[in-house]
């Protein structure tokens with residue numbers, strides 16, 4: 301049986317769109333049941349509806365600092381849709397430790413850096429200021445700490461000297477759209493085992509080669 305997935309967004313929803321697209325495949329082990337935004341003006345809501353996916357707004361702003369009250373409404377929407385797995389896709393609202401604990405092992409996030417480097421805001425700018433030659437994106441299980449938790453999958457890109465935060469973000473975003481569906485496929489098909497702080501992948505042989513940057517020639 302396909303795992304029932306909710307995608308939580310706050311804005312553009314390009315990762316959401318990549319997940320929706322991937323889940324159209326008959327052999328994909330998960331179905332996107334609902335998209336929930338904490339902002340009524342999130343562009344992703346319309347995109348979801350155009351794809352025939354139920355799209356719901358639960359505005360977080362009226363709840364102010366009462367995160368638990370917002371999450372009670374969120375949880376009832378998740379219950380109503382009998383959700384098995386949550387994918388955060390640019391969801392910009394901090395979640396309480398209680399909510400995170402309740403969903404531990406069943407809630408994924410994507411972040412545009414090779415975690416544990418550069419969590420938080422402006423990860424692409426952080427990468428450029430640190431002068432790293434390789435950056436990328438990470439799909440991980442959500443824990444109480446922001447942009448941390450057992451890593452399911454990473455993808456890397458070379459950073460070039462003339463990159464700006466925007467050009468680097470655009471290249472990383474292409475990687476995000478590849479790895480998020482692949483990571484969800486692994487999790488939904490039960491191939492990921494969490495051992496302490498680390499994920500182990502059944503039948504995994506690592507990646508498909510080395511990425512070395514810059515080229516020496």
Ligand code: GAR
Pocket residue numbers: 309311312313314315316389390391410411412420447473476
């Ligand atoms: C993505 O780049 C995602 O990795 C990032 O927000 C963007 C959302 O774009 N998430 C974080 O920085 C989480 N800390 P999208 O709405 O087009 O998917």
